[in-house]
Structures are given as C-alpha cells and as structure tokens.
Amino acid sequence: LIKDGTVLERLLEIDTVVFDKTGTLTLEQPAVDRLHPYNGFTEETLLTYAAAAEHRQTHPVARAILAAAEQHDIPLYNIEDTFCEVGYGVKGVFDGKIISIGSIRFMEMEEIAVPDTVRCVQENAAKHGHSVVMVAADKLMVGAIELRPTVREEVADVTARLRQRGITTYIVSGDHEYPTRALAEQLHIDHYIAEMLPGQKSEIVAGLREEGKKVCFIGDGINDAPALKEADVSVSLRGATSAAVDTAQVILMDGSLSNIIDLFYASQDFAAAQKKNLIITTVPA
Secondary structure (H helix, E strand, O other): OEOOOHHHHHHHHOOEEEEEHHHHHEOOOOEEEEEEEOOOOOHHHHHHHHHHHHOOOOOHHHHHHHHHHHHOOOOOOOOEEEEEEOOOEEEEEEOOEEEEEEOHHHHHHOOOOOOHHHHHHHHHHHHOOOEEEEEEEOOEEEEEEEEEOOEOOOHHHHHHHHHHOOOEEEEEOOOOHHHHHHHHHHHOOOEEEOOOOOOHHHHHHHHHHHOOOOEEEEOOOHHHHHHHHHOOEEEEEOOOOHHHHHHOOEEEOOOOOOHHHHHHHHHHHHHHHHHHHHHHHHOOO
16 A cells, blocks of 8 residues: 555665564564573463563563463453553552563663573573563562564565665664674674664664665554654555554555565556656657
C-alpha cells in the first residue's frame, strides 16, 4: 500500500536503509530461552513474579514472558500500582512485595544491587545474540530471564539484495550492544546503533540526512513513528502498531520484508514509464 505517489520518485535516490531491530528484522515476540534464579528463589517464582509484573503490558518481551508462564502452567496474577519507565522497565506491588523487572539500567535506577554472576549471565547471553531482563523483589535480585530473538526468514535475502544495489544498511535498537552487533554480523548489515532510547531513533535519521544521505526507515513500533516521519521514505508492515501504520508512507501488506526489493523495482518501472510518457508527449507525430 503506497499512500504517497512521490515515494516512488524518492526511492530512486535512497542510498541508506535503516531498520528497527525488534519486530522488524526479528519477529516481534522473542522467546524465553533460559531462566536464571538467584538468592534461593526457584524458576517458578522467578517466572511468576515476572509474569505478574508484565500481566497488563503489551510489548514483545511481556508477551514472551506471559507465553512462557502459560507453558509452565503458572497462573497470571494482577499486579497493583504499576509504574512503567519507557525503555527501562516496569514495577508494581504483588503479594506484598515491590516487583521490578527490566534492564540492568533500570535496576541501577531503582538502586537494586546486580550481582556479578547476573552480569556474567548477560554477557554470556549477549555473545549468542540473546537479551536478558532482570527481576527483583523488594530490591533483592530474584533472577534473570534470557530471551532469544527470532530473525525473520526473509531478512538475509533482503539485506543481501540491498547490498547488491549499493545501499548502506543500519540497525537501530534499544537492545544491548552485543545482541545488536551479533545480528548485524549475522545479516552482514553495515552499521548498528544499540542501547538507544525511543526518541533517539529520529535523531539518528535526522543526522544521516544532514550528512546528505537519502534515508529509508523501516519500523513497526509506537516509538518508531518519529523516525518514520523524519525519513525521506518510511515503510512499515501490516500488523504493526497503529502509530507506525498511520505515519509510514508505505505499508507492506503481507507483513513480509521481502517486498522491500519489489518496492525498489516498482520505483524503477515508474521512472521508466514517466520517461517513456515524456518522450511520447514531446516527440512530434
């Protein structure tokens, strides 16, 4: 679905494609790979606290945790007084305890001590391209949940064909550096920028444009809308958040990134048709 016909003209000038990572290059929902309980807590307790904290959340990590809880037959409990710090984590009251779940940065913001063993789990997970969320109760570390991403099966072919066209590629992500770098290396993407706060994606796009680059941004999340608006060409996928779908100039209706290449071919065909029409209208009969 092409909302703006001028996109086909601008695509001919695109030399840089910026991908959001989670939900765009990878499937929106990761999967729980391993549970790492600490301080005498069990895996069941770790997952119970995490699922309670994420019960009313809708982001991909929350859905992965809730799916794992369901697989382990763990009931979903409501949590009280929920507070969400966008890009960092969530906390609330469950079973009389303040449950905090999120990144190491969130734990540090909450003045929760993160043992070296937990930091080692994150480092080791990152080497495999996995991410980790921490869970604490009353400022005591309960454990860590290791999540693995699922890369869309068509992505490797898409990035390879973009390289053949001489287009520079970027990944931008709020995830940690190691998993973002691992994915960039796996897909042979030229550049990656990790540990970004939501508002920084649009700043990256604006910076690339200031350097004279013509940028296509591809994203699907609520936080991607400013970057989509900032780009020369913006693309989202069917099933993405309403903010992304409303903002993007092009929607890939089958939810697959493979049509990105078809979009570039369509722009070439459009340019060729325009040139042909111009010749027809200007050459005397």
